[in-house]
Amino acid sequence: MFIVIHSNYPILNINGNMLNGVGDVSVKDFLNQMSALKIAGEKSGITFKTSQEDSITEPDGYLFVDMPESDDEYLSRAIDSGKSLFLLVWESGIVNPKNLDINYHKKFSKVFTYDNTMVDNEKYIKIAYSFDFPLSIPKEYSGKKLCCLIAGNIFSNHPLELYSYRTEVIKWFETNHSNDFDLYGKGWTKIIPPKNLIDRVINKFSFLHSKLKPRHPSYVGTVDNKYETYQKYRFAICYENAKDFPGYISEKIFHCFFSGLIPIYLGAPNISQYIPKNCFIDRNDFSSIDDLYHFISHISQEDYYVYLDAIENFLIQEQKGIFSIDYFTKTIISHIL
Secondary structure, rough: OEEEEEEHHEEEHHHHHHHHHOOOOOHHHHHHHHHHHHHHHHHOOOEEEEEEEOOOOOOOOEEOOOOOOOOOOOHHHHHOOEEEEEEEOOOOOOOOOOHHHHHOOOOEEEEOOOOOOOOOOOOOOEEEOOOOOOOOOOOOOOOOEEEEEEEOOOOOOOOOOOHHHHHHHHHHHHHHHHHHEEEEEOOOOOOHHHHOHHHHHHOOOOOHHHHHHOOOOOOOEEOHHHHHHHOOEEEEEOOOOEEEOOOOOOOHHHHHHHHHHEEEEEOOHHHHHOOHHOEEEEHHOOOHHHHHHHHHHHHOOHHHHHHHHHHHHHHHHOOOOOHHHHHHHHHHHHHHO
């Protein structure tokens, strides 16, 4: 059996990049699981290739990573072929609203989605971000700074976005406890969103950024290795890109786990259905950032290690669970065959 995989990001379709681990470090986890899918497919008699590989012949089916635009040429070709179509929902509903719109799903035999409200185990199949889980994590308390945030500076008008919530907590720390917080990521020296021509000019020419007053005094820079950076802190602000999408649990909380620090989480309303509450701090449990700060700044070393032990136990138990690469590959392949 031969299945073509097509992404909305053209670079991932070229030369089998998506299946060969070739892509930006920001999608490393996605590339790992897609590479694993290719290998698992070969063992099950399925050959996966990307849509822009050389020598593509007529496939037996098409797997789309995220819902493409209605006028996408490759989608039209796939529909016209009369072959089976599959959809893997990856981006959140604010990045790609079509992912969660059933009106766009009619042509697909199966839709693999994180959204619990859609899952019926017939057409809509539960899937999750997946990872290679370590059997242990770093456990240190002393010598660490209190808190950090690693994320890109992004703006959205969507009512369920959480980008502005990140900005809110950044400004709170800078105003109230600047010595306890560091900010990392791309785009924080820019003006997002640009409000006028001057803002756009400043954003375009990076040399101007250093000439102006820093927009965020807590900004340290980008990171080469997220895990190494996280290990310098006890807590991390871990907000998804969007809130109130049931089952949308991205790589963010797992990167915290693997690094041995405690995430302060906001996002999926049913997070505790999948990850025990003693593994993270739920932002919704606090009425204000002041209350949250008081809690994390007064937590004892003993209680801190209780969290880390719970995280490590969860990761061990999850080796073959819904967030494992093994679960991901078996789920996709079993519904394609």
